[in-house]
Amino acid sequence: MQTLNPKALFNPDADTRESGRTLIGGETTNLMMLSNNKYRWSFPLYKTMMQNFWIPEEISLGQDKLHYDRLEPAERETFDKVISFLxxxxxxxxxxxxxxxxxxxxxxxxxxxxIQTYQEALHSQSYGYILESIVGAQRQREIYEIAIKDPYLLRRNRYIADCYQEFIDEQTEKGFAKVMMANYILEGIYFYAGFSFFYNLARFGKMTGVGTEIKYINRDELTHLALFQNMFRELRSECPGIFTPAFEEELRDMMRRAVAHEIEWGEYAFGDRIQGLNSGLIRDYIRYLSNFRLEAIGLTPLYPEEVEDPLPFIRQFTQFNQTKTDFFEEKVINYAKGGSDLDLDALDDFEL
Ligand SMILES: [Fe+2]
Ligand SMILES: [Fe+2]
Incomplete structure (x- = not known):
């Protein structure tokens, strides 16, 4: 099995010709030759990610405190669990x-x-801002700790972390493909029962500021998905030997298990207790979503019978045109200069 080595910090002798540059296992000087990128999708994606800059505190959550206090008990309980998982x-x-x-x-x-790492940190900042806007310090800590104290969630979180831990313990080409898959699943499946819960509240006029925060987080997550989709495609062409039918089946199995976990989580966290959602809808939605995710990385969908989007209202939140005002008319500063060239569709395989 091909073992990978961490790259040298600076290697002036590395092969800088295009043929010598690969996603993994290559030699690299570590020079940022950004006018001479090997992957033509990388710079448009870089620009999009940079232009998506936003600040969580610019979205007013003043009304959300009032909304939170008026939520149905089941909605509030679910809200806390979902935030903790995110x-x-x-x-x-x-x-x-x-x-x-x-x-x-x-x-x-x-x-x-x-950039993705910094955006994930920004998302944590937004959850902190959301919690301090709606509950006191003691409850904030309790909500954070649901992720480690709720036995169901702890079990689930351990499983997710263990998938990542495998690559920390042993670094091989196949292990790299698997950790990419784990990452892709997290970005493309694990957020979505939670996102749909928040979008569903928002469409009933509840917690609309939080819905806006989630929408901006979601926009970032879509670029992370695009990044991993493209990395997959490059890995497949640079290391074709590892993508055997058996290995592809292993990757599909990871998705199958992830879909089952996400559906179970939806049942556990909100089940049929929330107006506008039920566990059947979440099940169909997650399966439907997984089909897109697999197809986008060249794998066969698991649920070909799921052809219709069961939660079409979510598209109102996840389709981004280039105006930077949000769905709820919140005003968020448009940091993009000359933002009209922000064309997500121009990115290859940007299937969202
Ligand atoms: Fe994130
Ligand atoms: Fe992400």
């Missing part, structure tokens, strides 16, 4: 992405993973 996911990403990045031997991708 805090866990973004925290894990912030801490783990550098572990993946250490083995990536293309500086232009290192750059993108670094």
């Amino acid at each position: 805090v866990f996911l973004d925290s894990l990403q912030t801490v783990n992405l550098p572990n993946i990045n250490e083995y990536v031997t293309l500086p232009e991708v290192n750059l993108l993973l670094n």
Whole structure:
């Protein structure tokens, strides 16, 4: 099994010709030759990620405190659990992405993973801002700690962290593909029962400031998905030997298990107790979503019967045109200069 070595900090003797530059296992000087990127998708993605800059505190949550206090008890309980899970996911990403990045031997991708890491940190900042806007200090800590004290959630979080831990313990080419898959699943599946809960509240006029925060987080997560989709495609062409039918089946199995866990989580966290959602809808939505995710990285969908989007209202929140005002008319500063060239569709395989 091909073992990977962490890259040297500076290697002036590395092969800088295009043929010598690879996603993993290559030699790299570590020079950022950003006018000469090997992957033509990398610079447009870099620009999009940079232009997506936003500040959580610019979204007013003044009304959300009132909304939170008026939520139905089941809604409030679910809200707390879902926020706690999202805090866990973004925290894990912030801490783990550098572990993946250490083995990536293309500086232009290192750059993108670094931006992703900073955005995951920004998402944690937004959860902190949300919690301090709606509850006192004692309750804030209790909500953070649901992720480690709720037995169901703890079990789930351990499983997710263990998938990442495998690559920390042993670094191989296949292990790299698997940790990429784990990352892709986290970005593309594990957020979505939670996101749909918040969007569902927002469409009933509840916690709309939080809904806006989530929308901006979601926009970042979509670029992270695009990053990993493209990395997958490059890995597949540079290391075709590892993508055997058996290994592809292993990757699909990871998705199958993830879908089952996310559906179970939806049942556990909100079940049929929330107006506008039920566990059947969440099940169909997560399966439907997984089909897109697998297709986007060249794998066969698991649920071909799921052809219709069961939660179409979510598209109102996740389709971004280039105006930077949000769905709820909140005003967020548009930091993009000349933002009209922000064209997400121009990115190859940017299937969201
Ligand atoms: Fe995030
Ligand atoms: Fe992310």
